[in-house]
Amino acid sequence: MRALGWALCALLSTPAAPASAADAAPPVHGLYDSPLGRVRLVGDGASYRGVLVARSRACGFAAGEEVLRATLLDDSLAGELRVCLSGSACRAREEWAPAVLLVGERALSGAVHVRAEGCRAPVGKRGGVAFARAPAGGGPARARPATRREKARALLRDGARWLSEGSFERARQRFLDAIAIDASIPEAYNGVGVTYRMRNDLPRALDWYKRALGVDADFGDAYYNMACAYALGGRKDLALRYLQIAALNGYATAGGIDGDPDLESLRAEPAYRALVKAKM
Numbered sequence: 001m002r003a004l005g006w007a008l009c010a011l012l013s014t015p016a017a018p019a020s021a022a023d024a025a026p027p028v029h030g031l032y033d034s035p036l037g038r039v040r041l042v043g044d045g046a047s048y049r050g051v052l053v054a055r056s057r058a059c060g061f062a063a064g065e066e067v068l069r070a071t072l073l074d075d076s077l078a079g080e081l082r083v084c085l086s087g088s089a090c091r092a093r094e095e096w097a098p099a100v101l102l103v104g105e106r107a108l109s110g111a112v113h114v115r116a117e118g119c120r121a122p123v124g125k126r127g128g129v130a131f132a133r134a135p136a137g138g139g140p141a142r143a144r145p146a147t148r149r150e151k152a153r154a155l156l157r158d159g160a161r162w163l164s165e166g167s168f169e170r171a172r173q174r175f176l177d178a179i180a181i182d183a184s185i186p187e188a189y190n191g192v193g194v195t196y197r198m199r200n201d202l203p204r205a206l207d208w209y210k211r212a213l214g215v216d217a218d219f220g221d222a223y224y225n226m227a228c229a230y231a232l233g234g235r236k237d238l239a240l241r242y243l244q245i246a247a248l249n250g251y252a253t254a255g256g257i258d259g260d261p262d263l264e265s266l267r268a269e270p271a272y273r274a275l276v277k278a279k280m
Contacts, residue, residue, distance in 0.1 A: 001197060001228040001262045028072060028103055032131035035122045036067050036083070039131065047071050048079075050131075058122045059084030059094070070101065075210075077101040078241055081112050081129065089118030097121065099129070100223075100245045102213050107132045109217040113248035127249040128218030152182035159191050168195040186212040186219040193225060202233045220251030228262035239263070240271050247275050 028048055032039050037056040041048050050068030052061055061067060061082070070079025080096040101110035108131035114121045123129045159174030175191040193208030206229050212222040227243035230236075243263070246252045254276045257263060266272040 001194070001225055001260065028077070028108075031134040032108065033134045034067075034131045035129060036061065038134060039067060041068070041131075043072070045072070048077060056084075068099075069096075070099070072103070073241070074235070074238055075103045076110070076238065076241065077103060077108065083112065083114065083121035083123065085114070085116055085119040085121055087118050087120045090116060090120070092116040092119060095119075098245075098248065100241055101129070101131065102210055104210065104214050107214060109213045111217060111220075111223065111245050111249050113245065124218035126218045126220060126251075127245075128216065130217045148181050152178040152185055152188070155181070156185060156188055156191065159188070163191065163194060163198075166198075168198050171195050184215055186216040186222065189215060190219065190222050190225065193222075197225070197229060202229050205229050220246060220249060223249075224251050228260065231263050231265050234265065236266060236269060239266055240269065240275075243272070244275065247278075 028041055028043060030041060031053070032041060032050070034050075036052065036058055038053045039050040040053050041050045043049065048068070048070050049066055052063050052065050052067055054063050055061070056067075061084070065082075067082040068079065070077035078100050079098075081099040082094060082096050084094045085092050095114065095116050097112040097114050099110060099112040101108040110129060111127040112121065112123055112129055113127055114123075155174045155178040159171045159178065162168075162171035162174060172192055172195040175188045175195070178185060178188040179192075189208050189212035193205045193212065196202075196208065197205040206226060209222045209226045209229065212219050223242050223246040227239045227241075227246060230239035230242065243252065243257070243266070247257065258276050263272075
């Protein structure tokens with residue numbers, strides 16, 4: 001687990017088991033605004049596909065073309081996102097990139113991994129991508145005054161100090177105070193999650209890690225921490241899914257993965273061994 005801060009592509013594209021009726025993920029169907037343009041998601045509760053409703057300004061894909069295909073497990077979609085590619089050393093024009101997207105109330109937040117060497121896609125620097133439910137509503141968010149951001153960051157540092165000293169409740173309050181001042185800092189949400197993880201409250205920990213990704217889909221520690229929480233909770237399928245995207249996008253190293261006791265339940269899994277071998 002992180003406090004603050006390849007061989008398995010088939011794992012993301014392999015059909016997953018359908019979500020059960022008990023799973024509490026928000027509905028997936030609907031219209032979303034994505035880096036590719038507005039997309040309509042349709043599916044049968046297990047498998048989903050995303051189709052552009054207008055020509056993509058970013059990539060030039062035509063209206064009606066499929067850009068996302070994924071399966072739903074619990075509250076995350078795993079599959080592939082079609083992206084256009086660019087770069088002076090890039091030899092490909094597009095690819096279907098492995099992707100994991102967390103299903104939230106207001107957005108799908110996750111990451112993709114571009115496999116083509118020397119190529120860039122219209123996503124975050126670390127592969128982060130968000131599909132915001134449309135219409136977004138309201139105008140663009142106003143920037144927080146610098147003094148408020150600085151105050152929130154100071155509280156974040158204070159929380160990290162209390163966390164390192166094992167004072168989890170004090171740390172949590174600092175992180176919550178930081179969020180109250182500036183709700184756009186993913187480290188604060190992640191920090192709250194860590195405090196619950198240290199009290200072995202895995203459901204609450206996962207909830208806060210997911211909130212961190214809702215704020216910033218490029219925030220890698222949340223992917224890794226979710227993998228650890230799912231592994232501890234016996235959800236190997238979800239643990240491997242999030243560990244996969246964490247490893248692919250550089251959020252985890254082979255040594256760090258293999259030395260983390262939170263991932264002990266995954267050691268014998270072929271997919272886990274392949275991931276560690278590929279990262280060495």
